[in-house]
Amino acid sequence: MNNRKKVLFGFVFSILLLGLMATQFSPSVLVKAQTGYIDVYVYDAITYLPISGTNVVLSDAFYSYIDSNFTDITGYCQFSSLDIGDYLVEVYPTGYNSNYTLITIDFEGEGELVQFYQELPYTTGNSFIDVYVYDFETLNPIAGAEVIFFNDLGVFITEETADVTGFFNFTDIGVGTYNIEAYNDSYNMASVSVTIDFDGEAELAELYLTPAYVPGNGFIDVYVYDNITLTPIENADVLLYDEYGFYIDWGMSDASGFYNFTNLGIGDYVVEADINNYVLNSSSLYIDYDGEGEYLMLYLAPFVHTFDILYPSDSQTVEGGLVLVGVDASESTELEKIDVYVNAEYITTISVYDTPTDFFVPVFENGTNTIYLEAYWDDMAIENATVDINSINVIPSVNIKEGDFLTYRQFNLAEGTTYDANFTFTTWLSTFEMLTHYSIHQYDSGGTIMQAEFWLTINVLNGYVSVDPSHSMEYMHFFPFGNLPLNPVIGDKSVWIPWNNLMTVNGSTTWEYTDVWTIDAYSGMMLVYVEKISNIVHYLLMPGLMEMILLNTSIDFLNPYVSDEADFGYTVGDTGNTISWDATDRFPGTYIIYKDSVFVDADIWNSATPIEINVDGLAEGMHTYMIEITDLAGNIASDIVIVTVNPVVLEYSSTIGSLFLSTIMCITLAITLKKRKFQVT
Helix, strand or coil: CCCCHHCHHHHHHHHHHHHHHHHCCCCCCCCCCCEEEEEEEEEEEECCECCCCCCEEECCCCEEEEEEEEECCCCEEEEEEEEEEEEEEEECCCCCCCCCEEECCCCCCCCCEEEEEEECCEEEEEEEEEEEEEEECCCCCCCCCEEEEEEEEEEEEEEEEEECCEEEEEEEECECCCEEEEECCCCCEEEEEECCCCCEEEEEEEECCCCCCEEEEEEEEEEEEECCCCECCCCCCHHHHHHHHCEEEECCCCCCCCCEEEECCCEEEEEEEECCCCCEEEEEECCCCCCCCCEEEEEECCCCCCEEEECCEEEEEEEEEEEEEEEEEHHHHEEEEEEEECCCEEEEEEECCCCCCCCCCCCCEEEEEEEEEEEEEEECCEEEEEEEEEEEECCCCCCCCCCCEEEEEEEECCEEEEEEEEEEEEECCCCEEEEEEEEEEECCCCCCEEEEEEEEEEEEECCCEEHHHHHHCCCCCCCCCCCEEEEECCCECCCCHHHHHHEEEEEEEECCEEEEEEECCCCCCEEEEEEECCCCCEEEEECCCCEEEEEECCCCCCCEEECCCCCEEEEEECCCCEEEEEEEEECCCEEEECCCCCEECCCCCCCCCCCEEEECCCCCCEEEEEEEEEEECCCCEEEEEEEEEEEECCCCCCHHHHHHHHHHHHHHHHHHHHHHHHHHH
């Protein structure tokens, strides 16, 4: 098997992801009459009473907003003038959990009814929480403070107002944890968490609000310097907080290290300066009277971090499109991430856990390639390292040709619709880039819902997918799975987990007579079957949501099979000597037969009929027959058979032997008698 003919898994997987995402782009949606409607009712799941004032949002099947409405006193609202198609209805009733459902309008003028029975975001019971809101400094109650209740997941329950004693009572609640927030215009927000451990328990929550910042005419001039060189630091983040730590304002220092906070009232303030590669510094100061100006100089200590590329070395010659990179960093346990660039193009961000491990970087062309790495520590320090390598034999790993295609069928299990997606590789734009036409057809039992098409540019070297910016889709990068070290878990499969930890090979199986790797994607949310021999995705499943199957492809990554026939011989004059080869392939093509390197025969072949050639009548000696079979994709297989032709060797019967012996005896007797005659004479 020619290794160059193996497709990159990332390449095909990125196409699949584009297929899943591309449904949001529908430039050629079919136009239909707008006579359908959806009636929506929202009720309490326990009392069955209508919930008025519920915000109801309508979106299309691709989650694009269409309209919104509010339920009336009967819990009802309607969306009208709708096309045939799928719709998403979402409800957000105040004090209840939100909910949604998918609705399909199958024919013009159809009306659909959807009823929501909503549960409270908490368990009801016999417990209560008494809440008091006070001024942090005076300890006086804050009348009119807004008190908001959430469940432990942050889902809104209710909002009330404290009375003149700063009091509010939250009743009829069950066991659980509740978050309480209190607000007032003249104060900063405060919050507290309260847990009801058993039904009937009473809890007390006291929240103390600190006075909010009050503007005035004061100001603070801030200067930020390097504490070693004493030079000003430009573009430092300068932040202002009140004495309680609540944020007030932010700015960036100029070239002289200066920033000015204005309109400040009397009070205590905290100023903080921070910038990458420096240790954060802060200081407190007080404005004593309205209009006072304060001056503050903050000196930042630079971080000292080191970051180096261990390999490859500068000017090192590296073969292939993947470069193994090793790095070394000081305080490596505090290193957070490494941004990777190749020839100034952003490739990926690698998250670092504990210490950086070796990783692969793709390059796109022969010659000089510059790998630039930028390392980030959790103390905001940044260091970088660069290496220039000499790349050779950077060739595409995907052996596709113009006109090749991939066709997938996607079943949207949740909405009952089907998508047929086709990718046709049309034109080479460069050595590694192929212009690809993408089309999608969405339909259901009632017929076509939507059709769309657009163009992609695929870099077949490393799976890099670029999309026309007019489609508002970000660049997508995927590492290939080929030519990597053996995975210690699988043992016999080379695998790289692409950025964002999208997928991991976790085993192998047989699917529809195909040996496949099983891929665990998105932490178990997606199952993918990948053909072992080619890395083409054959099957993809998101349980309950989507199922995708490879229907057809013209891309052939397998060499055809030809049987290995044994050498043989025969004698001059023998007949019926034939070489017969069995050959099989998905896409049979042509064959050529050579005898002693000279063309003998050529024709098309098929998998059901052996390829035969009669070799009678050859001259004495050894003759070499070679067959070379080619499939429609250009994959080749061959076999050689040596035919030895032997000369005729005479064989004697017993009768001939007896006559021969008698003749010899007669001659011998005659000679003997003649000698005796001469002797008598």
